[in-house]
Amino acid sequence: MSFDLLKKEILDHLLSLRLVLAFVLIIVLLVTSAILFIMDYRAQVSDYNAQVNDNLSLLSKNLTGGLFQAFSFTRQNIYRRPNPLAFLAEGKEKDLPNAYRVSAFRLQGPDYSLRGNPLMGDFEALDWTFIVGIVLSFVAILLASDGVNGEKQNGTLRLVLSNPVPRARVLISKYLSTMILLTIPLAVGSLISLLIISGSGYVPLTVQDWAKVTSALAVSLLYLSIFVLMGLLLSTLLKESQASLIVSLLVWVTLVIVIPSSASLTSKLWYELPDEQDVWQRADRGMADAAQNHDRRYPHKDNWIVSGNWSPGESLNKAIAIGLARDRHLFQYEDSKIQQVRFGQQLSRISPAGLFQSSVSSIVGSGILHFESFSRQARNYRDQLRRVVEENYPFDPAFPHFDIQPQVAGLKVDYQVVPKFEEKLLTIREGWSKATWDTGLLALVNLILFAATWALFLKYDAR
Numbered sequence: 001m002s003f004d005l006l007k008k009e010i011l012d013h014l015l016s017l018r019l020v021l022a023f024v025l026i027i028v029l030l031v032t033s034a035i036l037f038i039m040d041y042r043a044q045v046s047d048y049n050a051q052v053n054d055n056l057s058l059l060s061k062n063l064t065g066g067l068f069q070a071f072s073f074t075r076q077n078i079y080r081r082p083n084p085l086a087f088l089a090e091g092k093e094k095d096l097p098n099a100y101r102v103s104a105f106r107l108q109g110p111d112y113s114l115r116g117n118p119l120m121g122d123f124e125a126l127d128w129t130f131i132v133g134i135v136l137s138f139v140a141i142l143l144a145s146d147g148v149n150g151e152k153q154n155g156t157l158r159l160v161l162s163n164p165v166p167r168a169r170v171l172i173s174k175y176l177s178t179m180i181l182l183t184i185p186l187a188v189g190s191l192i193s194l195l196i197i198s199g200s201g202y203v204p205l206t207v208q209d210w211a212k213v214t215s216a217l218a219v220s221l222l223y224l225s226i227f228v229l230m231g232l233l234l235s236t237l238l239k240e241s242q243a244s245l246i247v248s249l250l251v252w253v254t255l256v257i258v259i260p261s262s263a264s265l266t267s268k269l270w271y272e273l274p275d276e277q278d279v280w281q282r283a284d285r286g287m288a289d290a291a292q293n294h295d296r297r298y299p300h301k302d303n304w305i306v307s308g309n310w311s312p313g314e315s316l317n318k319a320i321a322i323g324l325a326r327d328r329h330l331f332q333y334e335d336s337k338i339q340q341v342r343f344g345q346q347l348s349r350i351s352p353a354g355l356f357q358s359s360v361s362s363i364v365g366s367g368i369l370h371f372e373s374f375s376r377q378a379r380n381y382r383d384q385l386r387r388v389v390e391e392n393y394p395f396d397p398a399f400p401h402f403d404i405q406p407q408v409a410g411l412k413v414d415y416q417v418v419p420k421f422e423e424k425l426l427t428i429r430e431g432w433s434k435a436t437w438d439t440g441l442l443a444l445v446n447l448i449l450f451a452a453t454w455a456l457f458l459k460y461d462a463r
Helices: 002-014 017-063 067-073 118-122 128-144 149-154 156-161 167-199 207-237 241-270 276-297 316-348 352-364 368-391 402-409 428-458
Strands: 076-079 099-102 107-111
Touching: 017 067, 017 076, 017 128, 017 167, 067 368, 099 368, 107 316, 107 368, 128 167, 128 207, 128 241, 128 352, 149 156, 149 207, 149 241, 167 207, 167 428, 207 241, 207 352, 207 428, 241 316, 241 352, 276 316, 316 352, 316 368, 352 428
Parallel strands: none
Antiparallel strands: 076 099, 099 107
């Protein structure tokens, strides 16, 4: 009997034109997304490889000029790697900085080094989170919005319940049939999309990448289930199918469009950033304090000689202390910008759409999470360069050495000793550690909606 109910529900949906159109639309969007991603990713990787090679060539050239030329007078350019899974959740990465300039004493940036038009940032990327989060969720609530009162109006529900079949089984059949019909276009479109991407030869997907794709699909189904249950709940609450359709669409617009869109604006109004000029003034004062503290601790007749960059003869420890003091204030300012974005994301989590976007972005390691990881690795790389200088500086780093300036200026470091920057993308474990809370909330919303729908349907008057 359960299979017959499920078959009946599926056939009822299959006969509707809206499902056929939705099926075709989802597949077309997913295939188009894959094609556009390959074209864009190929250009990004080409630019990234060229930039990295140029930087390594510049580093090798500067090392021939000595320790000061390579680690103080010039700065390396380091770049954020393109994400091979951006087709799942691009996270507006094109709007985020993707480069830093770094020496052993300073991290400058973040900077933009992009191919394309940054003015296009207002347009949403056609990734899976957009297709599932907006298009497929709309189809989900549309299919379920008349699942109960629609059948009551045409008399089908009363006929089904006249048989000795538990109401719970009828409700579950309605839920499962809708989920199956949503899963089919998502699975078919995703499979075609993945075949196009992996078969292109431009996007080598690792085992971890496939695990992330599978996880993203699972979260997608959990998200779609919310709108199916919401549609069934409203269909049970309201007598007329037209009324439940209108209310369902209003709820969908609020949860998917209004709340996520207003969260960004609200975060800008509530989370105020410090004035950039004040930040630089504090950084200048911090640099002056660091220099004075060093001079008091290590008095020397040549301590007054300080250039813009660490130069032969100057105290190494003093140059490091000044650089750290400056970067400390600039890092705090950069972190406050990240926290402003985080605050907006927290506000958007009021909606299932915000939870879904955050969960998939965390699993994939894209968006602000990717930039934050890149920024942290860039700071660590600056520290690695500083340690190379400290390990290869044979004189007392606390004091100036202008008396042996030619000898100091002749110091060199071998190319093999210098660490090379290569950003590491987040692993599946790191991604899930950040996505667990959001995914858990999606599951909790499903349970609450299912319990509410179940309780109402058990008492529903089908006459």
